[in-house]
Amino acid sequence: MNSLDAIEQDTFISAATPLLNLITHITGLKTSFITTIDWQAQQQTVVIAQNTGDLHIASGSQLAWTDSMCQLMLSEQLTATTEIQLRFPDSGGAQLGMQSFVVLPIKIADQMIGTLCGASDDKVELNNHQIESLGYIADALALQLKLTIDARNAEAKMDSLRDQIENLATLANTDPLTELLNRRAFQQRYEFAIKLSKRTKQPLSVMMIDIDDFKQFNDEFGHETGDAIIKMVGDGLKYIARSTDIPCRVGGDEFILVALNTDSNGLMLLAKRLNDYVKLHSKQLQRPCSLSIGIACSSHGAPEELIRFADEALYMSKASGRDAISVYQADDA
Template sequence: MDSSELESRLRTLQKALLPLIQLVNRISRLETAFVSYIDPVAGRQQVVAVSGDGEINIVAGDELDWHDSMCRLIFNDEGWIQSRVAKRYPDSIGAKSGMNTFFALPVQYNNRLIGSLCGTSVNETELNTEQYEQIQLIAEAVSWQVSQWQRLIKLQRRLQTSRRHLKQAFQDKESLRMLSEQDPLTGLLNRRGFADLWQSCIEQESTDSDISVMALDFDNFKQLNDNFGHQAGDDALKALANILTLNIRDYDFAARLGGDEFMLVLPTCKRLDALQISERIQQQYLATLHGQSHTISIGVAVSEQGASDNLLLLADKALYQAKNSGRGVIIVNTFRR
């Protein structure tokens, strides 16, 4: 599937979604409503279709890092609407773009989060239970259409991976693969390498095996760079990467997804074992030179039913809860289909 065909499919999806989104405008009375596609593996969120002419500039095709997403903030707070965005999330993209009201309902397919149905306004607006229930029905109607888009995205990713592997077959395949999938600073996998291995976990299709995922993040990393310089920040990143490497088995894998975000995947690892490993990682980091001045927070998600993209979101949510609970906290959540 080439890019022109994918764009054609996107236009078809947008035409199908537009009447539903316009209905959300009428029910909510908010100026802007939109549907997004969420890819937890790539850590990206893409706006698929938009309705409304509000002051907040949201355009179909826009992409943003999931870490900065308003949907992530709402979902991790286990809510669905916030009518005082600037006060609740003062440093968010939403606050900076002028949002005062923002709601997000999950779009799910086969119990997997694949997108969101959202509305926003520059005004402070409360929605009642009846409006919520009506919009929830629309989110359910949107789910099948977005799931087809997800299927196309994954198909394109697999095709791109296959083409990449074919190209590398005529070159020094192993060295090129390592260079393209490795973070140059820490030597861990980068996001691309992580996505390939995670896809392998998904494709095993085992629903009765244990797997644990850890999301790790430095507390006040910007302050570390500001006070001691970027070299100190790089040294701290490498120190944590070294600790992760020392604590993984041959079939585990660790990645630096970007900035100070790390992910650790532990197949066949149960909840208690995952907690012990996370505590050991945290204590070993605290024992380093860098750990004397700041801490790391860890979010853990465990499943007894095999890998799922939702497991990554659950680990991210646990990390969000850990960082909001205080420095150096570990939160463990259990994934259930």
């Protein structure tokens, strides 16, 4: 068993402290303590210790299992002894001045996960009734440790479930190729942006983007190159987008960006940056590509109509020969 983390250890200590006091009351041993054992690391850790005399065991102390008094006692099939100095003269317990020692395993499902121990620097003889009582305390501690471990495992499962739910939510709202918002998630954000624009009376602008001659790229160089172009444009949108902007892959080779508190001039600057980004990064492909972009601002009409306006401006860019940025003109509606 690995050591308990800080929160779990505090919980366990709160439950275990009265039981250690009970050990002192039942046996007269001056020191009582509880350990956990990490079998993989072969290390024993004192989770909590109670010291009422000169003999001192420190809570949190660690030692190799092979050097442990518990290991020495259990290997000799001893539960209690008053002859530490005679039986184990070279042990750490003897060096601390121990005369008496008692150890009972703490088990969960027949696996020893720790020990319940008592020690004293004088000879304290324990009768069978006292040792049996200590066994009941060890069982109670095993139950408490199991509850603590079960609570930790339950929390870990809840964390895992929350992560899965978050991942599913991300998958449901994200385009897998570009990691931009998909159309459904975009629509929710866009509706909120419209309400916010109306409430704050701030401009709202929309940019529609289409990759020029995308079908020709796909037919000539294959879908792998086509996917690379789409991802590159998506990366470009993420590069130029500000924290309040809403970039999205609408589908196929079409993209959209909504900008709060931005007029058509501000969005024009972002569009030029995006176009420059794509031209620069597409040089590494078999043939550079370009974008046709349409822009519309809420000053042109109702915010709910901006996507349609921007789409009309995009058509203007394509009609002018592609690789162009056009701003919707209300007179043309």
